[in-house]
Amino acid sequence: MSRTGAPPKPWTRTGPRTALTAEAGPLGLRVPVRVATTVLALLLAGFAAFTASVSLGTYAIPPGDVLGALFGYGDGAADLVVHKLRLPRALTAVLAGLAFGMAGAVYQAVTRNPLASPDLIGISAGAGAGAVATILFGGVTAAGAGTFGAVPFGALGGALLTAAVIYAFAYRGGTITGYRFVLVGIAAAGALAALTRWMLARADIDQAARAMVWLTGSLNGRSWSHVAWVGWALLILVPLTFALARPYQLLQFDDSTALSLGMRLHRARVVLLIAATCLAAVATAVAGPVAFVALGAPQIARRVAGTAGVPLLTSGLMGAVLMLAADLAGRLVLAPTELPVGIVTGAVGAPYLLFLLARSNRAGRGG
């Protein structure tokens, strides 16, 4: 593993700031002040981005009218745009972003590898292959066309099936090591990407173009049924993931530390990975395999919040803010042409990660 990605060093770049901490009751976690500030800032940024996302667009609605429409006092047009189009879209962005961010954080913490995000180890590729197969062979409308078709189910099935295969191959002698998990995941990602490219090359060009939009990651035409779908799933998955927060924290230390503290390491690891896979799968099902959010959100959150490990809540919030902002930018930058959210997250997020890497390298703190 130390060759694969993060040796222990990067995770301990800044020591825990125990001097100024506050107890966050039910979770039993000690929260440093800088983390609390970050969370607060992210909540504010998220709120601002959400409001902007609902009010801005080809048909701009002043924030005041947005509030009116929300509480049922708006005029007809604003009502329609807010309720039918913008609100479900913004909510889908928030929920999917939250799920991507948290999924990425759990993966990276459990495998102790910053590269182990659903993007890179095959979960997204599995979802992509499942969805493309549904679009090409199922004869359904792509999610982008505004109907709630079978695409999310195809994606969910593909992701879960892929995850099951990865677990099966990574599981040996009663345990899953991060090394095996990442290696098998990369294998799965490569195979599924090749499969997807092959399906695209064989398909009718119109359907291939539609599948391509989905594969890039798009929030266009998301409806309340998408929101309900991802919302119900997160209602179960998010508390579950937080309930595992204690094992989650300890997994970031090495095995012997965790074991000496009495952890049932392997079970914690498997349960957490399953929860994270479901989070990633649900998010991918509604938004497509949006690049960079699951990989980048935890890494950015860790650096902004200045924590040693990957912060769970901060990563989730960071993911939500990234998705909202990227979707908004994609709608506005080239208006009236709309860029899918996945293009924006990749084009903006990746350079930022490169910048963070270069800067922390210069400062001599490692990557």
Add this chain to the structure above:
Amino acid sequence: MGVSDTSASTADAVQAPPAPPPPGRGRPARTVALLVLLLALVAAVFASLAIGSKPVALGDVLAALTGSREGDAVVVRDLRLPRTVLGLLVGLALGAAGAVAQDITRNPLGDPGLIGVSAGAAFAVAAGIGLFSLTHSYQYIWFAFLGGALAGLLAYTVGGTGYGGATPAKLALAGAAVTLFLGSFTSALVLLDVNTLDQYRSWAVGSLAGRDAALGPQLAPFVVIGLVLAIALSGRLNALALGDDLATTLGAKVRTTRALGAVAVIVLTGAAVAAAGPVTFVGLVIPHLVRAVTGPDARWLIPCSALGGGVLLLTADVIGRVVARPGELEAGVITAVIGAPFLAVMVKRGKLREHTR
């Protein structure tokens, strides 16, 4: 990981130079491996010439090799020979590039795709089709080459700046970021224009079929230069395996070696991806397999990986022509279909060592 992890990373710094090769990995075993691979490569080349959607008599195949253009020999000469040459070059390049990439990143997942080169080539091809209306693969090659090189350079620069130089984790993370960055622009290009998508997708599937006959000769110099550089570096790459600190103490020029290694990877992968599209698993799987026989010595690992890459790619191409008759399955699909489960089973059985060394 965990326990083994920490001990391994400290072991990097303190362990003595590599112990003499364990029994069975001595010179005889390596020589045998090299010979077997050479024979397999010759067999694969012959199979690639002899087997195809149109059955050609063995006599005609042999006649074609001696220059005959009569009857079916012309099929072999004009279609299968260029394709075989191309497959051979691409396979050699990918195998060697994978081995060097794993050495310079000290990362068992070190694959040219992982450090951004494939993504750069893919982006450049999409840009060439979309913005400059290219239509032939021999035109793509220069774009792909340039794109791959620049992307690799970017990842290497970002991953290699500052403290510690190009450490494995930094390189891999930078490569992933570059891949995501360029991937989104590639998506944008193919989404904006259906014609671009139509051409791009047939390149992106990873195939040796329907490529221009002129591609082989164009490609050859780069592959040769890359291979020579890789083999010339192999001794210095061995020093790199001791860990940066010890290698430096022993007088090895760690950064120079790594930079030259990166050049070799970029040249080899750029050429291969330009010609065949993003063919996966050759660069990842072959060095792992070869290492199981030759051990970690780069002087053996790199040539053997190159040969193994050639065998795998040519075999995949031949299988693709046979299984889907009268149609064809692309080589890139076959390498993925063979490579992924194979790698997964190896991992499952614990056959792959947790570290490259």
